[in-house]
Amino acid sequence: MKVRSLASLVATNLRSSPGSAASAVLGVALGAAFLTFFIGLGEGLRSRVLNRILPANQIEVEPRSVRVFGVAGSPTGGDLDPARLRRLQGLPGVERALGKQRSAFPARLWGGRHLIGYDLHTEAFFDGIPDALLRPELEAFERSLDLGRRRRERCDVDDDCPAGSLCAEGVCAAVRWASRFDSRDVVLRCTADEDCQRGEACADGRCSPRCGEDDPDASPCRAGERCLPVTDQEGAPAGDAKTPEDPPAVCRARCRGDSDCHGAESCDSKPGGDGLGLCRAVRCLLQRPEDARSLERGAMRGQLAVACDAAGGWCGRGGGCTGLSYCAADAPGAVSGRCELPVPVVLNPLLLEVFNTDMAASLGIARVAAPEALLGVRFHLALGDSHFTADAARDRQMVRQAVVVGFSSKAPELGVTAPLAAVAGWNARFSGSAAGSRYDGAIIETSSNEAVSATIAEAEAMGLELSRRSRTARTFGTVVLLIYLALVLLALVVLAVSALGIAHTFAILVHERRREIAVLRALGATTRAIFGLVLVEAMLLGAAGGLLGLGLAHAASLAVEAAAARWLSEVPLLPDAFFEFPVWSYGLPIAVGVLFCALGAAWPARRATRLDPATVLSQP
Amino acid sequence: MRPPLIHARQLSRAFGEGPSRVQALVDLDLDVEAGERLAITGPSGAGKSTLLNLLGALDGGYQGTLQIAGAELHTLGDRQLSALRNRTIGFVFQSFNLLPSLDVAANLALPAAFVEGGAAAGVDPAAVRARALELLARVGLDASVATRRPLELSGGQRQRVAIARALLLKPALLLCDEPTGSLDRAHADAVLDLFEELARENGSALLIVTHDPLVIERQPRVLHLEAGRLARDERRQA
Numbered sequence: 001m002k003v004r005s006l007a008s009l010v011a012t013n014l015r016s017s018p019g020s021a022a023s024a025v026l027g028v029a030l031g032a033a034f035l036t037f038f039i040g041l042g043e044g045l046r047s048r049v050l051n052r053i054l055p056a057n058q059i060e061v062e063p064r065s066v067r068v069f070g071v072a073g074s075p076t077g078g079d080l081d082p083a084r085l086r087r088l089q090g091l092p093g094v095e096r097a098l099g100k101q102r103s104a105f106p107a108r109l110w111g112g113r114h115l116i117g118y119d120l121h122t123e124a125f126f127d128g129i130p131d132a133l134l135r136p137e138l139e140a141f142e143r144s145l146d147l148g149r150r151r152r153e154r155c156d157v158d159d160d161c162p163a164g165s166l167c168a169e170g171v172c173a174a175v176r177w178a179s180r181f182d183s184r185d186v187v188l189r190c191t192a193d194e195d196c197q198r199g200e201a202c203a204d205g206r207c208s209p210r211c212g213e214d215d216p217d218a219s220p221c222r223a224g225e226r227c228l229p230v231t232d233q234e235g236a237p238a239g240d241a242k243t244p245e246d247p248p249a250v251c252r253a254r255c256r257g258d259s260d261c262h263g264a265e266s267c268d269s270k271p272g273g274d275g276l277g278l279c280r281a282v283r284c285l286l287q288r289p290e291d292a293r294s295l296e297r298g299a300m301r302g303q304l305a306v307a308c309d310a311a312g313g314w315c316g317r318g319g320g321c322t323g324l325s326y327c328a329a330d331a332p333g334a335v336s337g338r339c340e341l342p343v344p345v346v347l348n349p350l351l352l353e354v355f356n357t358d359m360a361a362s363l364g365i366a367r368v369a370a371p372e373a374l375l376g377v378r379f380h381l382a383l384g385d386s387h388f389t390a391d392a393a394r395d396r397q398m399v400r401q402a403v404v405v406g407f408s409s410k411a412p413e414l415g416v417t418a419p420l421a422a423v424a425g426w427n428a429r430f431s432g433s434a435a436g437s438r439y440d441g442a443i444i445e446t447s448s449n450e451a452v453s454a455t456i457a458e459a460e461a462m463g464l465e466l467s468r469r470s471r472t473a474r475t476f477g478t479v480v481l482l483i484y485l486a487l488v489l490l491a492l493v494v495l496a497v498s499a500l501g502i503a504h505t506f507a508i509l510v511h512e513r514r515r516e517i518a519v520l521r522a523l524g525a526t527t528r529a530i531f532g533l534v535l536v537e538a539m540l541l542g543a544a545g546g547l548l549g550l551g552l553a554h555a556a557s558l559a560v561e562a563a564a565a566r567w568l569s570e571v572p573l574l575p576d577a578f579f580e581f582p583v584w585s586y587g588l589p590i591a592v593g594v595l596f597c598a599l600g601a602a603w604p605a606r607r608a609t610r611l612d613p614a615t616v617l618s619q620p
Numbered sequence: 621m622r623p624p625l626i627h628a629r630q631l632s633r634a635f636g637e638g639p640s641r642v643q644a645l646v647d648l649d650l651d652v653e654a655g656e657r658l659a660i661t662g663p664s665g666a667g668k669s670t671l672l673n674l675l676g677a678l679d680g681g682y683q684g685t686l687q688i689a690g691a692e693l694h695t696l697g698d699r700q701l702s703a704l705r706n707r708t709i710g711f712v713f714q715s716f717n718l719l720p721s722l723d724v725a726a727n728l729a730l731p732a733a734f735v736e737g738g739a740a741a742g743v744d745p746a747a748v749r750a751r752a753l754e755l756l757a758r759v760g761l762d763a764s765v766a767t768r769r770p771l772e773l774s775g776g777q778r779q780r781v782a783i784a785r786a787l788l789l790k791p792a793l794l795l796c797d798e799p800t801g802s803l804d805r806a807h808a809d810a811v812l813d814l815f816e817e818l819a820r821e822n823g824s825a826l827l828i829v830t831h832d833p834l835v836i837e838r839q840p841r842v843l844h845l846e847a848g849r850l851a852r853d854e855r856r857q858a
Contacts, residue, residue: 516719519713519717520730522678522711523711523730524707525702525734526702528698528699617673617713618669618673620715
């Protein structure tokens, strides 16, 4: 039978039984709507909630700990050093393995005066995570806040602008905080090589990667950098212990202008031999030593400085550190320093919830209504200084500013997350260069979800185990998956019931149309054509039902999203949406509707082929 | 020598089993040549409709031999039987059996929808439409009728549409069941004229099951059935 004729007959049949067609379509639509709705919700939960904690293809491993009488510790030789990290990276199915470090030095922090009226003081614990791991999540969070589309207020100075924005060309412009989580902007100050990590040397007051063919700890310089001897560099620290015969060389960023330099550095006006300058720190002077602990814009920016005597003294020349940078003192109690960007840090959303639910009430202070209120908030870090334990040597201590650039479930619940380069550098400064290159854990990203189990087995064979966070995420993931599957199963049951409805409807339709079918048989229709006629009609109804179900599911999901936005807006850091519809979810309800209708109509269609045309046509 | 269009020997058909078994047709021998016209008559229950269903390849539960256009129906599968009904046999039912949900043009074109091979078999949509309109004109209906539904037509008009549909693919055998049963005398005469003329034009054999003496009188050959048996095979001079 020709397709056109079949389509014409089917269309005519559908038009002639609108009631039956509508009831069949509605049944399938209901099942398809359930299916699509639950798929959207399940995928949304998996990608927007579960994947924020740990994506399905990511695991976090750490050296295996043994418990003796309830006390956990790592067996000897269980460290995760760069060599073991490279082994993890080389495992089959592993896309990348990124080390992470926890702080191994005392530190405390204080801040919050601008937000809650007075400074909160606490001990500080750091997690160092590679930028690449957090950046996508931070960007997604920032997109959800839609900062760029907010009304732009007029301003003269930054202080006129709300938190999270700066005054630029007379209007307050939102700062893209996610992009600030960048280890290239982290400058690790030093006075000697011992302050730096293995493979780095102290040059021009900052730790830089060593380079040079004869240096066993050297690494190749990156694009835009040049390998220069430490002694060639202006302002080489007096404490550099290298002998003139064996000067180390370091990679230094070359520049044509300030925009080529990271952090708060500027491009040296004296070009090198290749016509390019060097990125150097901008010197500054604080008015008073106490200004190092101030968050007042005028005080913390100090004024720019120039060398003014042969003894290395610095004199003010007006202006101050620009943009987001502040004048970071060279040493505790010193007024001379360098302009630096605050260290970008990320907080766990749980911290905000704990603050709002428990701390705010106890301390009688206002709650933080929205997470974006914390974006751009600065606080002080006293590195090497502790409320509880012994402080580091005073000449090693330093006070730095930090700025909140986002929230992530990957951040520790109690502590702050900084770029790995910062934590590794501080670990080297306070606990020795070896501490800067030893990882407390690694995040492994596999090329597919299927490769995860094998990777876990390989990591366990290397003396590693899943972190508590990873174990929790996997358990949560399994629970979400089971609930998801149960709901999808429920939707399939609804579809199966609708298929029974289809079977009933088509059994009636076939009975009603038996004379018509007999006439078609008399005119030359084969049993196959009759079967196809009934089946195609059912499949068209299934497709229509699936399409309607798809629309219903999307409408319901929009209603749920709108209700959540209205009623749950007070709950901080909820995902920006609960539903996510992958591309295949648009075709699935239609395909499933067609399939179940075909299954439902198969038996009536078979009955139609078995009608005896002679008997039917003999009836009056 | 060409075989007859219909060749039946010892053709029997029974319905039911055991005590309720009814012998509808008993040992019927029949040959019908191409282009021949004949009426089949007899009292109710004589086996006329049973014979018509067997000759139309709608009922395959017979004993004996039954060949249509040289093919023994017993040996044909569903596809071949369907093709035989489609290309060799045309039906005109007493109640017309037009599909009420299709317009006249679609009803007329319906047999072409089941031709295997479609355009490759010489049945392309344009040709079918032209043939349908030609037949519509031939049975005395205006082309505007093509877009109307069967229920919007009179009984006579529906009968003409049914005749046109049966002739669409120029079948070798035209089977008619009481074609004048629902028509008045004037219309019955006109329809019979049309039938005979079109059958002659197509070279189709015409078998009419009827009680109508007028119809019987006009046919050159009349088969009288009684209690499932061929009581008389009467041939007249044209």
